[in-house]
Amino acid sequence: MHKALLLIVIPLLSYGFWLSEEFKGIAAGVSIFLFGMLSLEQGFKAFTGGVLERILQKTTNTTWKSFGFGFLSASLMQSSSLVSIITISFLSAGLLDLVTGIGIVFGSNLGTTTGAWLIAGLGLKINIAAYAMPMLVFGVLCVFQNGKQIKGIGYxxxxxxxxxxxxxYMKESFEHFESTINLAGYAMPGVQGLLIYTLLGIIATIIMQSSHATMLLTITAVSVHQITYDNALALTIGANVGTTVTAIIAALGANIQGKRLAGSHLLINLSTGIFALIFIKQFGIAVDIISANLGIASSDHAMKLAIFHSLFNLAGIILFFPFINQQVNLLEKIFIEKRPAIFKPIYLDPSAMxxxxxxxxxxxxESIHLYENxxxxxxxxxxxxxxxxQQNDSLKQLIDQNAQPIEYDIDASYEKRIKGIYSAIIAFISQAGFTWEMTQSSRLSWLREANKHLVEAIKDTKHLQKNWVRARSSTNQIRIDEYNKIAYQIVLHIQKIETFRHEIEGNELPLLSLDTLKASIKNDDMQMNRAIETLIRERKISPETGSSLINDSAYMRSIKKNLLKAAETLFLHGNIGYADVEHQLSLNETEINDVVHTMDTQ
Structure with a gap:
């Protein structure tokens, strides 16, 4: 698509350059403006090393708060596209839900209209080039500094x-453009002009990938009477619809939630645009009334255009904002999530990078997905x-009653359920940039280690499986019982981890549960080894069986430790606040040994 547009635009631009010197100035003005937008986005990205994300998470816990975040961020960044990309990225990663994402879209739609006010109110009325030069000088100085934040301010x-x-540049060029071509001669009144200029606004925004640039062209052109006010209104509506293309492109690499948000963005802006077209006369009357009350001259079409831009976006919010939940239901029916194969990554979207x-x-x-597998x-x-x-009281009974040989192919299950996801996680971490704060790098290191622990737990299970399967066909009931105890302890440990996991989700402080599990692993191992030694001494099992049980008891301990270490990272370190408290309050190895010794002597 981009290449096709390039092939069309380059000949048209070349013809325009040959036709008019002023056209060169207009094109240069648009190019400089777009480059400024890119620099502005680059600058704000320098502050996405955790600060912006934490603000987003804390200020979007209600629909109205998410609306406020969208409005403020789009107003400050002057880029609804960047806000949309960030929102799609967070939505794909599971940090936001779809209702919150749609609230941000509504807010950013209104926030992005502030750009029209700045252009019409200041850009066309003062010599803004005088303010641009100092910004460029100080900005370039900051860009060449080493600090990430200073460099971001520079951008x-x-x-x-x-x-x-x-x-x-655009203002100056448009003022002299009339001597070459008078675009006002191409004005189209009535419904035909409304529809054609709306389409032109959509096309211009798709080509420039910026509704701000389209609005700049429209406002500067209408200010020097190069286009009529009515046609400028239609261009504004088209720019509002065309800006959704950026979100749609960003959603191509996102998961189903990201695609739903892009669909919502298109639905909102398209519905708002259609509503504005239908009631264009009523909007025109409302703009005249507001302008008169604000003391804006009836001939100041640039300011009236800014009012119209805000007014019809506000009308769209009033009409469609109360029906967010209905939008979610509709989008879930349109964008149906295909149930992914369990061995495929679910959450590793390129849009998160x-x-x-x-x-x-x-x-x-994704690591939790691996843990569940x-x-x-x-x-x-x-x-x-x-x-x-869920069978709290009958786990041991389930294991004891199942006397049939269990031939489960761990190698095949590992290839199917673990290997692909594990490899994808490692590759994803490796591709991620490490020019961030140490917090993010450390957390990724913890997660990499957590995945290694899960893989080690499966390998230990495979080693244990050989003797456990062999023991179940034994004629020695005591041997069978001891191996069933090993299986029961592992399953019981998994059950306790799941309880620990739900304590985290319930916002309860789970440190006591965590330390209890750590201590029980060592204590259970000691008790198991003593019981095996007693059985050997009483000749209830052979020394060979005893040595196998001791080795398999070590595998049991390793499985439990690896699972707990993984769970500690996935379910505790996922919450930064818990992680800090955990480091301060959790028991160290010496303290755990003291607890085990106390348990043993009681």
């Missing part, structure tokens, strides 16, 4: 400078299912 200043400079918090959360959620394999090794964990 923001440079971006603002180029925005102002682009507006200046640009933002540290979304990278970390995507990896954490690992639990599936371990439980099936002992003839159980995840639903059996």
């Amino acid at each position: 923001i200043l440079t971006g603002l400078g180029f925005l102002l400079l682009g507006i200046h 640009d933002f540290p918090e979304t990278v970390v959360e995507s990896v954490r959620l 690992a639990i599936h394999i371990i439980l099936h090794t002992f003839g159980l299912h995840q639903r059996d964990l």
Whole structure:
């Protein structure tokens, strides 16, 4: 698509350059303006190393708060596209839900209209080039500094400078453009003009990938009477619809939630645009009334255009904002989520790569996906299912009663359920940038280690499986019972981890549960080894069986430790606040040994 547009635009631009010197100035102004937008986005991305993401998470817990975040962020960044990309990225990573994302879209639609007010109110009335030069000078100085934040400020200043400079060039060129071509001669009144200029606004915005640039062209052109006011209104509506294309492109690499948000953005803006077209006369009357009350001259079409831009977006919010939940239901029916194969990654979306918090959360959620698959394999090794964990009082009975040989192919399950996801997680972490704050890098390191622990737990289960299967066909009931105890302890440990996981989700402080599990692993191992030694001494089992039990007891301990270490990272370190408290309050190895010694002597 981009290449096709390029092939069309280049000949048209070349013809325009040959036709008019003023056209060169207009094209240069648009180019400088767009470059300023890119610099501005680059600058704000420098502040997405955790700060912006945490603000987003804390200020979007209600629909109205998400609306406020969308409005403020789009107003400050002057880029609804960047806000849309960030929102799609967070939505794909599971940090936001669809209702919140749609609230942000509504807010950013209104926030982006502030750009029209700045252009019409200041850009066309003062010599903004005088303000652009200092911004460019100080901005470039900051860009060449080493600090990430200083460099980000430099990009923001440079971006603002180029925005102002682009507006200046376009204003100056449009003022002299009439001597070459009078675009007002191509004005189209009535419904035909309304529809054609709306389409032109959509096309211009798709080509420039910026509704701000289309609005700049429209406002500067109408200010020097190069286009009629009525046609300018239609261009404004078209720009509002065309800006959704950026979100749609960003959603192509996102998951189903990201695609739903892009669909919502298109639905909202398209519905608002249609509503504005139908009631264009009524909007015109409302703009005249508001302008008169604000003291804006009836001939100041640039300011009236800015009022119209805000007014019809506000009307769209009033009409469609109360029906967000209905929109979600509709989008879920349109964009049906295909149930992914369990061995395929679910959360590792390329759209998360640009933002540290979304990278970390995507990896954490995918690691939990891997954890659930690992639990599936371990439980099936002992003839159980995840639903059996709900049987609190009968887990041991389920294991004892299942006397049939269990031939479960761990290698095949590993290839199917673990290998692809594990490899994808490692590759995703490796591709992610590490020029962020140490917080994100450390959390990714923890997550990489958590996945290694899960893989080690499965490998230990495979080693244990050989003797456990052999023991179940033994004629020695004591041997069978001891191996069933090993299986029971592992399954019981998984059940306790699941309880620990739900304590986290319930916002309860789970440190006591965590330390209890750590201590019980060592204590259970000691008790198991003593029991085996007693059985050997009483000649209830052979020394060979005893040595196998001791080795397999070590595998049991390793499985439990690896699962707990993984769970500690996935379910505790996923919450930054818990992680800090956990480091301060959780028991160290010496303290755990003291607890085990106390338990043993009681």
